[in-house]
Amino acid sequence: MSQYGFYFDKEKCVGCRACEVACQIWNESVQTVKWRNVAMAVEGTYPQIVSVNVSLACMHCGDAPCKKACPRSAITKDEETGRVTVNQELCVGCMLCLWACPFGAPQMGIHGRMEKCTFCEDRPMGLKRACEEICPTQAIVSGEIEMLANFSKHNVGNRLMHDENPGVILGHEGD
Amino acid sequence: MDKFTYFWCLIIVSMTFFLIGMYRNFAVKIGYILWVNNSRKNDNSIGWRRKLSRMFPIAGRKTFVNEAVFQRRIMNRSGFLWMRHSLIFFGFIIIFALDLFLTFAGHYAHHYFHYNFFMEGAGKAFLKIGMELSGAVLFIGLTLGIFHRLIYARREKTYIDLKLLIMLWLVTATGFASEAVRLADQPNDSLIAFSFLSGPAAQWLREAIAWDWALLENWIWSIHATFAAVFFAYIPYSKFVHMIAAPLGRSITQDGRYAQQKRQRISEGLL
Numbered sequence: 001m002s003q004y005g006f007y008f009d010k011e012k013c014v015g016c017r018a019c020e021v022a023c024q025i026w027n028e029s030v031q032t033v034k035w036r037n038v039a040m041a042v043e044g045t046y047p048q049i050v051s052v053n054v055s056l057a058c059m060h061c062g063d064a065p066c067k068k069a070c071p072r073s074a075i076t077k078d079e080e081t082g083r084v085t086v087n088q089e090l091c092v093g094c095m096l097c098l099w100a101c102p103f104g105a106p107q108m109g110i111h112g113r114m115e116k117c118t119f120c121e122d123r124p125m126g127l128k129r130a131c132e133e134i135c136p137t138q139a140i141v142s143g144e145i146e147m148l149a150n151f152s153k154h155n156v157g158n159r160l161m162h163d164e165n166p167g168v169i170l171g172h173e174g175d
Numbered sequence: 176m177d178k179f180t181y182f183w184c185l186i187i188v189s190m191t192f193f194l195i196g197m198y199r200n201f202a203v204k205i206g207y208i209l210w211v212n213n214s215r216k217n218d219n220s221i222g223w224r225r226k227l228s229r230m231f232p233i234a235g236r237k238t239f240v241n242e243a244v245f246q247r248r249i250m251n252r253s254g255f256l257w258m259r260h261s262l263i264f265f266g267f268i269i270i271f272a273l274d275l276f277l278t279f280a281g282h283y284a285h286h287y288f289h290y291n292f293f294m295e296g297a298g299k300a301f302l303k304i305g306m307e308l309s310g311a312v313l314f315i316g317l318t319l320g321i322f323h324r325l326i327y328a329r330r331e332k333t334y335i336d337l338k339l340l341i342m343l344w345l346v347t348a349t350g351f352a353s354e355a356v357r358l359a360d361q362p363n364d365s366l367i368a369f370s371f372l373s374g375p376a377a378q379w380l381r382e383a384i385a386w387d388w389a390l391l392e393n394w395i396w397s398i399h400a401t402f403a404a405v406f407f408a409y410i411p412y413s414k415f416v417h418m419i420a421a422p423l424g425r426s427i428t429q430d431g432r433y434a435q436q437k438r439q440r441i442s443e444g445l446l
Contacts, residue, residue, distance in 0.1 A: 039435075041439065043446050054438070054441055069207060072416065093417065094417055096423075096424040098428045103438065104433065104434030104436070104437035104438045112334075
């Protein structure tokens with residue numbers, strides 16, 4: 001089984017919410033509430049101000065708590081891709097999945113059933129997801145989780161070299 | 176076999192299935208959610224009160240009233256859906272509570288506590304009116320639900336399980352039929368006037384058909400009891416589980432605001 005997921009870089013996100021819009025447009029036929037949300041936090045007062053934008057959707061967890069919390073077994077994890085989806089026919093809209101989810105991903109749709117990111121179910125897996133494709137700063141990257149882990153290592157290494165100019169060369173496995 | 180012996184045998188089997196289902200499909204899930212929410216917290220500095228409130232965010236009274244009692248979310252979707260659901264919800268809750276009370280107060284508790292109020296007095300008349308009224312409300316709600324499901328549900332993308340609606344409709348319909356047949360057999364019942372729906376139906380039955388009403392009452396009552404027992408046993412294994420899970424989940428997640436709080440905590444943690 002492959003486990004697909006998202007990589008999100010908070011340093012790159014500018015909080016434009018294009019990912020939210022792209023997600024809504026691509027999934028227009030099945031989406032009635034926002035599946036992806038950009039949460040913003042600000043601390044301090046001008047000019048000593050720190051802020052962060054975090055684009056959050058379902059993380060399609062390996063051991064999904066929402067799936068275990070559902071009293072109707074309406075949430076399933078796809079064997080091939082690892083994506084976690086809600087079967088609307090079985091869901092009763094009790095919101096226990098939201099209570100269990102650490103990211104607040106499942107949302108109550110207007111039809112009284114839970115909705116969440118489907119990892120753009122109708123897009124072939126080779127293509128970028130809608131949120132990833134639109135992101136102007138490439139803050140969102142999707143793919144297999146091993147690839148994303150390597151990508152993250154590269155990014156952290158590169159950033160450390162660039163920002164801090166340390167007296168060390170960071171190595172990494174693979175190409 | 177006496178009909179009450181049959182009833183208690185049914186109840187024991189039905190409640191066994193109900194409790195097993197509630198344990199597997201509800202209690203275990205709630206236990207898991209509490210455990211998983213608690214296991215994520217590695218912050219020992221926040222104190223047990225805050226820890227407990229994060230693990231089990233007890234719903235505010237206003238949220239509970241809005242979400243669990245008046246089901247504001249359904250009202251926001253459609254006035255008709257809300258009315259239909261409210262008729263079923265309030266009808267079911269009230270008839271269930273009154274029936275439970277009547278069973279114990281009218282059939283069993285009087286052996287130990289001596290009273291006449293709920294045996295043949297004003298108390299029983301009140302229970303009769305209450306059950307008749309709530310039963311009618313439930314019946315209307317279920318009938319509207321079935322028609323709506325058959326005619327409009329596909330177009331409106333609602334996900335109502337027709338067979339469950341029909342099952343509860345049968346429980347209610349056989350309840351009324353059982354009371355009407357009982358009154359057809361006992362036309363001199365002192366409280367017949369308080370059965371304002373079953374009473375006239377009983378009179379019509381008595382005048383229209385000549386039958387052994389006592390025997391028929393036994394049969395219809397037993398069918399009603401069987402449908403009711405199957406219904407209760409089926410609750411935790413079907414969409415009926417929302418009767419217990421949805422008020423709890425919706426109150427605790429504060430109609431979704433809980434999601435926003437979680438996301439906000441994550442972004443604050445990354446500051």
